[in-house]
Amino acid sequence: MMMQLAHRAFPSCLEQESKALDQVLGQLSQAREAMHRFIEVRVGGEELVIPYRIYDQGYEVVFDHLTETQSILYSCLLTRHHDGHMRQRHLERILSVREPWVVPFVVQLMGEYVIQILETVEAHLPTLDPALYGRFIRDNQVYFQTTHARMISYWDCYYRRLYKYPSEYVGFRVFAKLCEFP
Template sequence: MMMQLAHRAFPSCLEQEAKALDQVMGQLHQARVATHRFIEVRVGEEEMVIPYRIYDQGYEGVFAHLTETQSILYSCLLTRHHDGHVRQRHLERILSVRKPWVVPFMVQLTGEYVIQILETVEMHLPMLDPALYSRFIRDNQAYFQTMEARMISYWDCYYRRLYKHPSDYFGFRVLAKIRGFSERSESSTP
């Protein structure tokens, strides 16, 4: 059920907005979620549980019934949609949002296989807040290592022939830049 997932996917400071989003979504349509897999990350002092995949067909009509914050929350959730085109569209909506709870939704996409999404992330790297990404990586090191390993695996399986050198592949460049946020932050700490 989407209701509990939206509530668990965001920090407690967004509880009212997440509950309102759950209610609107429950009234307008029912989404299916891959309930056997979740993404568990830490944002600040809180654990978030993000759905791995959402199978939702009637999502576009929901936006007319949402506040601005609820729309951002919903776009975050739709970055977990089963359709890569939908994931990319909603990634583009959240890339400029400078909130710590948006970071895990963007970072999750960097470990996936849709090269157009990686290209979109790379184009928008200058817009990202290095401090937000640095803290997220520090708080979720094992998760970030898993994302990096997944990206390498997809490159090896699908893109190695096209991008023979890792430096030519979007995924390596994106994760190196994001990892660099963390390294710069650590070196500037007294």
């Protein structure tokens, strides 16, 4: 249920905000998450558990009742929504946020098949904080390698005919840039 998503997906320093968000969402939604799949990452020395997919309405009216921080938390969760358009819309909301707990939500999207999402990330690469992303990559090397491999697999399956050479495909360019971050 969405009620428990925020509490597990964000660091303890956001416990009060994430619990408040869980309460608001619990009143509105009976969201389902992909129970068998989670994304486990380390952020700031803490283990976080992010849902792989969320299946709910993506209640936009909720934003009117949230603090700024809660709104960012909810947008992070909605980047895990089953609808690619919803994921992209909320990615655009969080790309400019310079917080370490936002990074795994952005990086996860880089390994998915929706090319428009990768293009959005590429357009915002100059604004990403290299130190934040570099630290996340160093702290989550196996996760990062798996995400990179997933991007390659999607290119091979869906885009290889359109982008014959890896350098032509946006996913390869995005990961190459990320690997340059300190």
